[in-house]
Amino acid sequence: MTKEEAPVLLEVRGLAAKAGSAQILKGIDFTVRAGEVHAIMGPNGSGKSTLSKVLAGHPAYEVTAGTARFDGQDLLAMAAEDRARAGFFLSFQYPVEVPGVANAQFLRLAYNSIQGARGRDELDPLEFDDYVREKMKLLEMAPAFLDRSLNTGFSGGEKKRNEILQMALLEPRLAFLDETDSGLDIDALRVVANGVNTLRNDDNAVVLVTHYQRLLNYIVPDYVHVMDGGRLVKTGGKELAIELEARGYDWIQKSAA
Amino acid sequence: MSTALKSLIDQPYRHGFVTDIESDSVAKGLSEDVIRLISRKKNEPDWLLEFRLKAYRHWLEMTEPTWPNVKYPKIDFQDIIYFSAPKPKKKLASMDEVDPELRRTFDKLGVPLHEQAALAGVAVDVIFDSVSVTTTYKKKLADVGVIFCSFSEAVREHPDLVRKYLGSVVPHGDNYYAALNSAVFTDGSFCYIPKGVKCPMELSTYFRINTQESGQFERTLIVAEEGASVSYLEGCTAPQFDTNQLHAAVVELVALDNANIKYSTVQNWYAGDENGRGGIYNFVTKRGLCKGVNSKISWTQVETGSAITWKYPSCVLLGDNSVGEFYSVALTNHMQQADTGTKMVHIGRNTRSTIISKGISAGGSNNSYRGLVKIGAKADGARNFSQCDSMLIGDRCAANTFPYIQVQNDSAKVEHEATTSKIGEDQLFYFASRGIDAEEAVSMIINGFVKDVFTQLPMEFAVEAGRLLGLKLEGSVG
Known part of the structure; x- marks a missing residue:
């Protein structure tokens, strides 16, 4: 089965959203099929994290236009917990700390x-x-992690491992990994990337949201999207990430303008 | 705040019913005559009447404290009934003769009055309005020399003990409400654990206010002789009225050499409605005296009810090496106000104290921790550790911390830690994104927050307290 024939997991059309009065997403279109890896790259403030949160159902954002269908269902009509139960997963950039909860x-x-x-x-x-x-073995995590309070006092790298551990436990159909590479040293990055690669199969898909190309050396994307000003302004293959690393985002912003 | 958060706190009060029972009440108002009347009704000895009158005269000279961080209209002390008792049908020979209406009331509250049905291994003294209705397991306790009875009975049967210790920890003029209590207290519980005895079961008092216009002024006195130990539990509820009732209790604990007293409270007085109408004014003085060396007094409180809570269970650490502990969870919701905390007064050498306070504020409530750690000049090597954590649910409530630290000895070590957290959108979203709904998330976060305190509660109580917190918070998150 080629990827073009694989079932569509996520289909986003014309998605626009705001937080308070600030319009952050201004019309996003993209499609993710089973078995694919996508990377969404872009400068700070381009709306990458917002896109992940809007799709996961964060209540601070208001969808002003567009649609998102997940596995045939109207994703935007579902409560956040129902999206998770349907197989949508978000690995947080900043997982919350909850003292006292093991x-x-x-x-x-x-x-x-x-x-x-x-x-x-x-x-x-x-x-x-x-x-x-x-x-936990998959992520080379010590059993002591289980007894610690949720994310409390975890280092940046420990938090990210714990996020991917949740991905391993919950076996989502579609996982958005929001800046999972930030705060990881090179060894931890390798461990986390191996973990994600092990969890991939023909039925699920991964969307990597990142600033840097370095994660993409370990988890190789089928598509790379560049986000800027609340829109996906360019889409290419993995070579686009390498070009971005070499040339920065400026040339895309100029050519898009 | 999302609707899920909101719907989580709004659970109706389940103990708000009124028992229809004939009662013997004294007319409203307070005067020396009323005090004499109460004393006469209870056939009290002269020394006790003197104690009351001394307190009353002192009280007349005092003014109501205004320093707590709470607001309420001025209380009209002449508009309160100071004595109200269910009329006995006849003299009780055993528990089986308790008025069936009363028995039904306590069954409904989950406090069975027969020993067979009672919580296994817990002896209960039951106070209804102004008087003790019954005490269970008295015989079994008497076998090991433990005295556990109503305060009135103790005055009759053990006057020397009562006279020796009454007012020895909280003097009659200690503060405004303690003075009022000393003048008009009607009943309460008395426990005496003789030398070297470890009390074989948990002792418990259950307080119920039933009459709309009565105040409840009970007095508890617990004495643990040398090497004795006891664990004591206190529970309380009241019907739902749209007026406020005053509850001004005094609790005194005395621990002699090597004695150990553990005092746990789950307070669920009616808190008023969501607009702040009605509810109990809970103005209580609780203090323990670690009189002997190596003695220990530990307070654990779970405060969920009352329109206003004003209480500071304290320890006076007089004996060398004595230990004071205070573990508290105070939950306020809707328009509730709480100003609660503790006082640890270190007088003896190498005295140690621990304070763990967890305040949870929801709705439009106001929750203050107020605590004093005082290290006296002679308290060489004294140590204190305090941790005061506040959690806010939603954005209309308030949490305050007022720590007072007074140190007069260079060798003392005093540590204070405080945190404030909020159950907000981001925490709930994190849980939701893992398939966990708001109700489960709040319950898990709150249970984690109070864990350090709940582990101090006796088992049956911990389960009850956990359920109570869940109920109180249902509908508060959204």
Whole structure:
């Protein structure tokens, strides 16, 4: 099966959104099929993170125009938790810290809500412990992570590993990874990238939101989109990322203007 | 604030019913005559009447404190009934003769009055308005020498003990509401644990205000002799009225050498409606005296009710090496106001204290922590650790922290930590993006926030307290 024939997972058309009175997304079109890896690159403030949050259902943003269909459903009509239950995943740039809530407890609650929505059996704490420890090996995480408070006092790299661990547990159809490479040293970057690559298959898809090309050496994208001023202004193959790394964003901004 | 957050806090009060029972009340108002009447009704000895009158005369000279960070209209102390008791049908020979109407009331509240049905291993003294209705497991406790009875009975049966310790921790003129209580208190619980005895079960008092215009002024006195230990629980509810009732209690704890007292409260007085109409004014003085060496007093409180809470369970650490602890969760919602905290007064050498306070504010409520750590000149090697955390739910509530630290000894170590967090959009969104809805998210975040305090509660209480927090917050997040 070639990728062009693979089923469409996400179809975004003319998506516009604002936060307060600021119009941040000004008409986004793109399509993600099963088995694909997309990268969305662009300068600071171009709207990359906003796009991820709007699609995941963050209440601070108001969609002013456009549509987004996910796996045949109207994504924008769904509550954030229902989007997650349907298989949409967002790896956060800044995961929130929750003191007093054990990581294991949070992971199990998340896992069981997704399992429940898929009509699968939930796991009790003991069963879950075995299951999550297996997944943690993939990300070279020490079991001590389970007992720590959720993201509290985690280093930047530990937070990102914990995000990808959640991706491994929840087995989403579509994962948006928002600046997962920021705050990672080179070893951690390799571990996290290997983790993501292991989780990829013909049925799911990954969208990498990043500033830098370096992550794309490890997770090779099929498509690279450049975002600027709330629009996707250019789309190409993986070589576009290399060109961006060499020439910066200026030339695209000029040619788009 | 999203609608999910909002709908999470708005759960109706489940204990708001009124029991229809004939009561014997004294007419409204306060005077020496009323005090004499109360004392006469209870057949009290002269020394106790003197104690009351001394307190009353002192109270007349005092003014109501205005320093707490709470607002309420001036209380008309002449508009309160100072004594109200369910009329006994006849003298009770056993629990089975408790008025069935009263028994139904407490069954409904989950406080069974028969020993067979009572919480396994918990002895309960039940206070209805101004008097104690019954005390369970008295016989079993008496076998090991533990005295657990109503205050009135203690005055009759153990007058020397009561006289020795009454007012020894909270003097009759200590503060405005303690003085008022000393003048008009009607009942309460008395516990005495003799030398070397570890109390074989949890002791518990359940307070219920029923009459609309009555105040509740109870007095609790717990004495642990050398090497004795006891764990004591207190619970309370009241019907839903659109007027305010005053609850001004005094609790005194005395721990002698090597004694250990653990005092836990789950306070669920009626809090008023969402516009702040009605509810209990909970103006309470609680203080423990670590009188002996190596003694320990530990307060754990979960405060969820009352229109206004004004209380500072405190420890006076007199004995060398004595230990004071204060673990508190105070939750306010709607228009509730709380000004609560503790006082740790270090007098003896190598005394240690720990304060863990967790304030949760939701709705339009106002929640203040106020705490004093005082290290006296002779308290060599004294140590204190305080942690005061506040959590805000939504954007109309307030949280304040007023720590006071007074140190008169160079060798003391005092640490204070404080944090403020907010359950807001971003936290809820994080949970939602993992398939977890707002209600579950708030419950998990709150349970994590209060964990350090809840682990201090006896097991049955911890379960009850957890459920109560969940109910109180239902509908508050959105």
